[in-house]
Amino acid sequence: MTPPDASDSPSGGPSDGPSGSRWNNLDRPPFNVTGLRRALVREGGLWTSLDVVESTGSTNSDLAGRGDSAPEGAVLVAEEQTRGRGRLDRRWSAPARSGLFFSVLLKPGESVPVERWGWLPLLTGVAVATALSRAAGVDTALKWPNDLLVTVDGEERKTGGILAERVGDGVVVGVGLNVSLRADELPVPAAGSLALAGAVTLDRDPLLRAVLRSVEEWYEAWRTAGGDPVGSRLQEAYAAGCSTLGRSVRAELPGGHVLTGEAVAVDGDGRLVIGTADGVQRPVGAGDIVHLRPGGSSPSGV
Structure with missing residues (x-):
């Protein structure tokens, strides 16, 4: 699908989009699209195309709109995302060129049973956290099922999220990650960014390269293992x-049900297993998880 605005520049060339000139903030330079393509799109590799738009509502929606015609490995990146979506239809927005906002199309095919495709958002979380540890020097933790946490002033803060959506014969996986946001730019006090976590670099080009290479590495290992989370x-x-x-934790489940207990494991289907006070272990496959302070009386902020 073509970008929603005629001002968008898929090639990453000069453009006067909603935020004005793409060079209007040299502290947050635009992506080097040519360099990214040269580094990531190669014969025999997972990534088959990489496009960057100045601004769009949601990279997930745009990539999903291409339907089955898009090849596996298509990557769509936005300098600015105005209507980004998270789980439970939550909104995700940030200043232009302040983060990594991108989606990828994955098609595991017959080599991975469909019932194992639910591991893809968790796989992406592992890949992103691994890449950020290496490239940004930031210890990134995972909050089940799809949040990325960093430590700011001794507290865990959400700095990113992952959204996976089934589209035709594949899955579109979107990532939103705060990179250079300052404290006064955070959408909520409990949010964070790589900058606030003391990252050794805020250069988005090497960060995006590291993340996509890590996703490719983990995805190929998982697919080679037939989607087996243990074998991979x-x-x-x-x-x-x-x-x-x-x-x-407190699990706020579909239908208004609430389950409180200790998160004891992630099972073979990617579900969170919660041990309740009556000694029962219950797997949770969907819901909102709140980390509780010791005693379980109040949220920890993430």
């Missing part, structure tokens, strides 16, 4: 990086 070591890696495990 994905389940092990997710558990090691998941800050939800071992915590007292």
Whole structure:
């Protein structure tokens, strides 16, 4: 699907979009699209195309709109995302060129049973956290099922999120990550950014390259293993990086139900297993998870 506004520049060339000149803030330079394509799009690799638009509502919606005609490995990146979506239809917005806002199209095909496709957002979380640790020097934790947490002033803050949506014969996975946001730009006090977490670099080009290479590495291992989370070591890696495990949590489930207990494991289907006070372990496949302080009386802020 073509970008929603005629002012968008898929090639990354000069454009006067909604935010004015793409060079209007040299502290937040635009992506080097040519360099990104040269580094990531290669014969035999996962990434088959990479487009950057100045501004769009949602990269997930745009990429999903291409339908089955888009090849696996299509990557759509936005300098600015005005109507980004998270789980439960929550909105995600940030200043132009202040973060990584992108979506990718993955088509596991017959090599991975459909029932294992639910691991894709968790796989992406592991890949992003691994890449940020290496490229930005920031310890990034995972909050089940799809939040990325960093530590700011001794507190866990949400700095990113992942949204996976089934589209035809594939899955569109979107990532939104705050990179250079200052404290006065945060959408809510509990949010964070790589800048506030003390990242060694805020240059989005190497960060995006690192993240997409990490996604490719984990995805190929998972697909080669037939989607087996154990054989690909994905389940092990997710558990090691998941800050939800071992915590007292409140699960706000569909239908208004609430479950409180200790998060004890992530099972083979990617569900969070919660141990309740009556000794029962219940797997949760969907819902909103709140980390509780010791005693379970109040939220920890994420």
